[in-house]
Amino acid sequence: NAGVTQTPKFQVLKTGQSMTLQCAQDMNHEYMSWYRQDPGMGLRLIHYSVGAGITDQGEVPNGYNVSRSTTEDFPLRLLSAAPSQTSVYFCASANRGRTEAFFGQGTRLTVV
């Protein structure tokens, strides 16, 4: 029962470095999305995808890229890490006609 799997769980980057946060789901869900959670706040949408090859921006997309080449995977790329991107990142998936979204365990990213 893997559900939504995110790797890594923890990461420390230096300012200016790039990296990719991985997200995979095994539930054949159409919709996948990335959120970030900052202290004292709820989650905010970064990017989302409605299927392989189709992505769109959420409310805080700057500094991040996504692509969706398969149904299962939805990686999030940080192009040039900045301290403002220190956050906990959640990947989520959902299916058409269903209500709840399923979340991964989160990735705690620190940019120094």
Added chain:
Amino acid sequence: AQKITQTQPGMFVQEKEAVTLDCTYDTSDPSYGLFWYKQPSSGEMIFLIYQGSYDQQNATEGRYSLNFQKARKSANLVISASQLGDSAMYFCAMREALIQGAQKLVFGQGTRLTINP
């Protein structure tokens, strides 16, 4: 734009008591959905309960119930017979429609619930 407001940053409750976590929302869409998620100290987001705007009855899931008052735009979470394991952060969220049937969740700031033995 849709907005969720949770006015209780923290709550402390004795074990076995019932607790109500407040959530008010603002939307101009006639069709919407409201969610509650639990985030324990381990960090994962756990879905608890869902209420659709056209649902006639309040949603219930075990010890969780959602007190949905549409005219007042409130969707409070009620936890009956609280347990130590209920200590966590609780988020109220609203579904916002995106392209091609996709949905975005708009979250409130959360309420940290602590259950005392």
